[in-house]
Amino acid sequence: MAVSEIIGAAVGVILLVFVAYVVVGSTLFAAETTTNAQKDITQLQESRMRTALVINDAANDTSVSYIIYANITNTGSEIISDFSHMDVIVFDRDTGTYELDTYDPTIDGATQQHWYIKDTFGEFMHPRSLDPGEKYRIKIVSKVNTPKWFQITTANGVSASTVLK
Numbered sequence: 001m002a003v004s005e006i007i008g009a010a011v012g013v014i015l016l017v018f019v020a021y022v023v024v025g026s027t028l029f030a031a032e033t034t035t036n037a038q039k040d041i042t043q044l045q046e047s048r049m050r051t052a053l054v055i056n057d058a059a060n061d062t063s064v065s066y067i068i069y070a071n072i073t074n075t076g077s078e079i080i081s082d083f084s085h086m087d088v089i090v091f092d093r094d095t096g097t098y099e100l101d102t103y104d105p106t107i108d109g110a111t112q113q114h115w116y117i118k119d120t121f122g123e124f125m126h127p128r129s130l131d132p133g134e135k136y137r138i139k140i141v142s143k144v145n146t147p148k149w150f151q152i153t154t155a156n157g158v159s160a161s162t163v164l165k
Helices: 002-049
Strands: 052-062 068-073 087-092 099-103 114-119 135-141 147-153 159-163
Touching: 052 147, 068 099, 068 147, 135 147
Parallel strands: 099 114
Antiparallel strands: 052 068, 068 135, 087 099, 087 147, 114 135, 147 159
16 A cells, blocks of 8 residues: 555656646747747848838830839848849829739849849849849839839838839
C-alpha cells in the first residue's frame, strides 16, 4: 500500500514537471514570436520613413491620350527595387472612376492597365534599382480615355501623385 502512494506521488510530480515544461515553453515561444514581429514592424516602418518619391514631367502622350509618361525620382535614402509590388492608380476625368495599373517588366510591351520603366537614363550601379537620387522614365498604359491624375505607390506603402495637364 505504501508503494502505491510513492508511485502515485512520483507520477504526479512527473506530470507536474511536464505540464510546467509545456507551459513555460509555450510562453517563451509566444514571447519570442511577439518580439520578432515587433522587430519586423519596426524595420518596415524605418524603411518606409526613408522612402520618398517625386513625380516630374508627367503628361499624356500627344497621339494617344490614355498613355502617360512621367519621371519618378527617388528623393529618399532607401533603394526602390520591388517594382512588381508597386501599383499605379489612374483617375479618369470623364467617368470619375479609378483604375489600378500593375507593373509589367517587358520593355515597350506593356498592355492596357500596366506600367513599365521606359528609360533608366544610363544607370550602371544597381541595374533596375532606383537608387537614392536616381530618376526613371515610366510609361503608363491605362484603359481610361482621359486620365487627369495618377498616383504611384511603392511596395512599402509610400506614394507620390500628380495632376496631368
